[in-house]
Amino acid sequence: MNVEFINPFLSSLMNVLETMAMTKLEPGKPSMKKEEVSRGDVSGIxxxxxxxxxxxxxxxxxxxxxxxxxxKMLGERPDTINEEVTDMVGEITNMVTGGAKNMLGDKGYDFNMATPTIVSGKNHTISHQCESSTLIIPFTSEHGKAYIEVSFDVLVK
Amino acid sequence: MNVEFINPFLSSLMNVLETMAMTKLEPGKPSMKKEEVSRGDVSGIxxxxxxxxxxxxxxxxxxxxxxxxxxKMLGERPDTINEEVTDMVGEITNMVTGGAKNMLGDKGYDFNMATPTIVSGKNHTISHQCESSTLIIPFTSEHGKAYIEVSFDVLVK
Structure with missing residues (x-):
């Protein structure tokens, strides 16, 4: 997978969270996923x-x-990951992918977006099954960690 | 979502598991997902x-x-959900979608498939975010339960 794919997703996520929720994420070093595992409690895919x-x-x-x-978005903190939270994570996933789609379209990579699926569950892990490798970027913030993983097979360019 | 979308996925899954792993699934009643939640330990999306x-x-x-x-596929039972198991679940997800894609193509519904993502985590739940409703089909077998969920937004036909 070409590294130029990853930056649009990274900057899209940071953008969306700053704009929607005044939340600043600090990106860590992107790496090819091997040992590295993104582990979390709610994921949008x-x-x-x-x-x-x-x-x-x-x-x-x-x-x-x-x-x-x-x-930060609603003024009220839910006790737990409820349907409102999963909807919000789905929305963020949509916006991040939509933002990246625009940037990648300018570079000649075009794709259609599917609808997002959201997974809730303590400490779940994700793996992407594709022929090329998966890139993972860890983020830190004062409220906890986040991860982006992207995998892309370019069949023809 | 049109109900004619769901049957190709249902028959594809039963087919794949019977052919690949001599595993017979008994389909339950499909329902619109509202209260119903599919909860499991490994999912392909x-x-x-x-x-x-x-x-x-x-x-x-x-x-x-x-x-x-x-x-049943390999002759050896892993102790836990390891990378071989997640690869296998990704493969099944691909085959089920590929099988359904062929059947739906014959009916005039055409789409491209993304690459599968696999989630592992005890007792996770899934929600699909789309404008139409999500159909869920529960399956039982002598070795445990399985679920298919499909959601589809038809933008133009």
Missing amino acids: IGMASPQTKGSLSVTFEESLALSIME | IGMASPQTKGSLSVTFEESLALSIME
Whole structure:
């Protein structure tokens, strides 16, 4: 997978969270996923597909961070990961992918977005199944960790 | 969502598991997802997208059933959900979606498949975020439960 794929997702997530929830994420070093595992409590997953490319993106949050994002957006902090939180994570996933889609479209990579799926469960892990490797970027914030994982197979360019 | 979308996924899953792993699933009653939640230990998720449609599919297994499928395919039963098991669940997700894609293509619904993402984590739940409703089908077997969830937004037909 080409590294130029990852930056649009990274800057999209940081953008979305700053704009929607005044939450600043500090990106860590992107790495190819091998030993590294993104482990969290709520994840948004979205598929990307076109005749030329296929791939998947996940955005994973620790519960503390997801709840604090909700609090900043709505003024109230839910006790736990409820349906409002999963809807919000789905929305963030959509916006991150939509933002990246625009930037990648300018570079000649075009794809259609599937609808997001949201997973809730303490300490779950994610793996992306594709032919190329998966890139993972860890983020830290004062309220907890987040991860983006992106994998992309370019079939033809 | 049109009910004619769901049967190809249902028959594809039953087919794949019978052929690959001599595992017979008994389908329960499909329902619109409201109270119903599919809860399991390992899930394969795949996005579907085209200019006309977008959606997502998940196949969720209880650990006991996933391990028994591995045992029937390889002759050895892993102790736990390891990388081989998640790869196998990703493969099943791909095959189920590919099978359904062929059947739906014959009916004039065409989409590109994204790459599958696999989630592992005790007792996680899944929610699909789309405008139409999500259909859920529970399956039982002698080794545990499985669930398919499909959601599909048809933008234009």
